[in-house]
Amino acid sequence: MQKNPPLILLFLIGLSIQHINGQLGFCGGNSGNPIFTETFGTGLRDGPPLPPGTTTYTYVDGGPEQPNDGNYTISSRTNYFDWFDTTDHTPGDVNGKALIVNADFVPGEFFRRTIDGLCENTSYEFSSWLLNLLPSSTACPNGGIPINVRFQIWDDTDSILLASGDTGDIRGTSSPIWLQYGLVFKTEPGQTSVILKMLNNGAGGCGNDLAIDDIVFKSCGDFIEVTDAQNESFTAICEDQTPSSVTLTANPDFSVFGSHFYQWQESTDAINWLDIPGQTNPIFVTPALNATRYYRVKVAEDLVNVSNAFCNVISDVFEILIVPLPNAPVISGDTVFCENENRSISAEVPENVTVNWYDSPIGGNLLLAGNPVFEPETSGFFYAEARSTLTSCISIGRTEIEVVIFEAPELMDEEIELCEGESVVLSADFQNATFLWSTGEASESISIQEPGIYTVQVTNAQSCSNTKTIVVKQIDAPTIEEILSNDQNIVVRVVNEGAFEFSLNGTFYNESPIFESIEGGRYTIYVRGDASCPPLTQEYLHIVIPKFFTPNGDNFNDTFKPQGVEFAVQYEISIFNRFGKLIVRSKNPDFSWDGSFNGHPLPASDYWYSIRLDEGNLKGHLTLKR
Numbered sequence: 001m002q003k004n005p006p007l008i009l010l011f012l013i014g015l016s017i018q019h020i021n022g023q024l025g026f027c028g029g030n031s032g033n034p035i036f037t038e039t040f041g042t043g044l045r046d047g048p049p050l051p052p053g054t055t056t057y058t059y060v061d062g063g064p065e066q067p068n069d070g071n072y073t074i075s076s077r078t079n080y081f082d083w084f085d086t087t088d089h090t091p092g093d094v095n096g097k098a099l100i101v102n103a104d105f106v107p108g109e110f111f112r113r114t115i116d117g118l119c120e121n122t123s124y125e126f127s128s129w130l131l132n133l134l135p136s137s138t139a140c141p142n143g144g145i146p147i148n149v150r151f152q153i154w155d156d157t158d159s160i161l162l163a164s165g166d167t168g169d170i171r172g173t174s175s176p177i178w179l180q181y182g183l184v185f186k187t188e189p190g191q192t193s194v195i196l197k198m199l200n201n202g203a204g205g206c207g208n209d210l211a212i213d214d215i216v217f218k219s220c221g222d223f224i225e226v227t228d229a230q231n232e233s234f235t236a237i238c239e240d241q242t243p244s245s246v247t248l249t250a251n252p253d254f255s256v257f258g259s260h261f262y263q264w265q266e267s268t269d270a271i272n273w274l275d276i277p278g279q280t281n282p283i284f285v286t287p288a289l290n291a292t293r294y295y296r297v298k299v300a301e302d303l304v305n306v307s308n309a310f311c312n313v314i315s316d317v318f319e320i321l322i323v324p325l326p327n328a329p330v331i332s333g334d335t336v337f338c339e340n341e342n343r344s345i346s347a348e349v350p351e352n353v354t355v356n357w358y359d360s361p362i363g364g365n366l367l368l369a370g371n372p373v374f375e376p377e378t379s380g381f382f383y384a385e386a387r388s389t390l391t392s393c394i395s396i397g398r399t400e401i402e403v404v405i406f407e408a409p410e411l412m413d414e415e416i417e418l419c420e421g422e423s424v425v426l427s428a429d430f431q432n433a434t435f436l437w438s439t440g441e442a443s444e445s446i447s448i449q450e451p452g453i454y455t456v457q458v459t460n461a462q463s464c465s466n467t468k469t470i471v472v473k474q475i476d477a478p479t480i481e482e483i484l485s486n487d488q489n490i491v492v493r494v495v496n497e498g499a500f501e502f503s504l505n506g507t508f509y510n511e512s513p514i515f516e517s518i519e520g521g522r523y524t525i526y527v528r529g530d531a532s533c534p535p536l537t538q539e540y541l542h543i544v545i546p547k548f549f550t551p552n553g554d555n556f557n558d559t560f561k562p563q564g565v566e567f568a569v570q571y572e573i574s575i576f577n578r579f580g581k582l583i584v585r586s587k588n589p590d591f592s593w594d595g596s597f598n599g600h601p602l603p604a605s606d607y608w609y610s611i612r613l614d615e616g617n618l619k620g621h622l623t624l625k626r
Contacts, residue, residue, distance in 0.1 A: 024151070024165035026182040027125040029255035030313040032219035035124075036115050039090045039214055040097040046075045050099075055111050057101065069204040070104035078211060083133040086176040089213040098213040100133070103147070103204035111198035114156070115217050118192045119311030121302040123220040123256045126153060126163075126196065127182035131211040136172040144207030146171040149198055153185045156193035162186070166201060170210075178213070184220055184256075222252035222260070224299050224315035236321040238393035243288030246320055250282045250297045257301040267294040270317055275307075292322045326353045326386035328395040329372070335401055337376075338464035340408040345401060347372045347384045358383045361398055376403045409433060409458040411468035419533030420477040423449045426470050428456045435459075448472065478527045483540045490515040490523070490542055498529050506535065520544035520564025541567055541615050548623035551595040560622055561592035562611065570614040575607055583607065595624045 049059035055072060062073035066080050076095040079085035088096035101110060118124065128151070134144045146169035153163040163185035170179060187194070196215070202208050228235050229247050237244045252260055264279035273296070276284070286295065297315045298306055305311035329347035337343040347355045349372055357368040361383050368374050370389075376382060381402050386395035409430050418424045427445040428435050435442055438455045448454065451474035459465040479495040492502055492513040501509035503526040504518070520542050528535035544563035551558045565571050566589040574585045575593060583597050595602055604626040611618040
């Protein structure tokens with residue numbers, strides 16, 4: 001089954017394509033400018049075919065035709081058969097193309113290209129990007145035949161193999177992945193051309209379909225670092241220390257070159273470079289400098305190649321920066337503060353300049369280093385000095401600034417208790433100021449009747465403000481459920497719970513709600529929850545009714561006489577025998593009964609009473625004992 005097209009240049013647009021290095025080898029040091037690049041072009045129209053002799057495969061127009069086994073095309077699309085639909089590898093291409101190869105059934109060479117313009121006796125790196133076009137989800141057995149390419153570099157006579165390497169099996173993946181492979185080789189003396197060959201190590205069929213893009217040849221050499229006497233790769237010199245000279249050293253890493261030939265260069269803008277006549281040693285002493293300069297060195301393995309951009313490598317750039325003396329800082333913003341607010345002073349300085357703060361115009365104590373923002377703690381004079389972050393350059397003078405810090409009102413937050421149903425006065429406790437309460441009032445004190453959180457902003461004559469918070473908590477008052485008489489005791493019952501106290505005179509309180517052995521009469525009951533709050537009061541008529549009496553003439557408990565009824569506005573008492581017969585009825589508050597009926601003593605027994613009062617009726621029984 002035919003399916004996969006030849007290699008194509010895949011353009012990186014919306015699809016996510018991963019790039020990783022394959023096996024073989026790459027230049028371990030520095031790389032020069034590319035001497036040869038093949039990206040296969042751009043455009044929606046396929047082709048053109050490779051020049052004669054470049055490949056033994058047959059070109060097909062990838063538009064109406066599919067690149068079958070042994071065919072290739074050059075196209076901006078890859079979605080033939082069931083292949084990936086993706087872009088070429090070249091960064092920045094629009095409709096970029098790649099070489100698309102559908103491997104022949106017979107393994108062997110499928111690409112050959114002569115590379116001219118090389119430098120003799122020079123190390124080079126060849127590299128190319130490959131992509132397996134067949135997804136791992138293919139219906140082909142075992143995920144399809146993997147691509148496996150051998151790269152070879154031959155001399156221009158096609159008789160001496162300079163370098164060779166195999167990619168190994170590159171199997172299909174779930175998404176398109178470009179892989180980069182490379183070879184490092186060295187030209188012989190007098191050699192300026194090589195032949196690049198690509199061979200299929202496997203046969204075509206269901207798989208072995210690949211795309212190739214971005215074939216590059218570039219010189220390969222050592223990585224060169226330029227350092228000064230302090231082993232730094234950059235230096236900055238203050239302009240008041242100029243003219244100054246710097247000794248530079250070129251340090252190759254010996255990763256590629258066996259020998260080194262040098263040519264130092266100078267630039268004023270790090271863009272345009274000029275060779276420095278006679279400076280061909282690894283150590284270079286700059287002239288005495290008054291302005292910024294940039295230096296680098298060209299390095300080649302053969303003297304004849306030093307001046308050829310395609311044959312040498314270039315070091316990192318060493319910058320010698322001449323730093324002008326910074327101007328004294330410009331201080332902006334407020335310098336009058338209240339003690340309880342953010343007290344930041346900002347000094348304006350250019351990039352690569354910071355600020356040191358002192359307490360004296362000359363010398364003095366360093367208060368803060370390396371910060372353009374200063375927060376003074378006290379009133380006084382302060383001095384800002386500009387300092388370069390690149391070198392030791394400092395401003396000729398310091399900027400003076402006077403700071404005035406006013407005191408803010410000292411206020412103490414409070415918690416206040418509010419008696420239920422009462423009002424309380426809240427005070428700012430501060431004089432000679434303006435006030436603004438959270439209630440909107442503007443007086444020094446306010447009266448409130450509700451619990452809550454209240455604030456007052458106090459502003460003094462220097463316009464410094466502070467805020468006082470007063471938390472008002474309500475003290476719950478007791479609620480009397482009922483008051484009742486139990487023999488000679490008065491019992492008070494309250495609805496709510498709390499640490500309540502009880503009193504019969506409003507002076508002496510106790511925690512018990514029971515008043516014992518109290519004579520009958522009219523009383524005022526006091527109940528309070530807090531000594532600072534007014535007590536709850538209620539009038540109560542306490543009636544004490546004897547449970548029995550003994551009319552035996554001993555002058556002790558001889559009559560039945562209720563206590564306290566004399567304080568009632570309305571009063572009537574009725575006494576009945578056990579059969580409900582009325583024995584006696586009276587409205588006399590001074591009433592007493594001697595246990596007789598119509599002048600005759602009644603027998604010992606239980607009798608019933610009913611007392612009507614303005615506060616209500618009382619009923620019960622009593623015992624007459626003989």
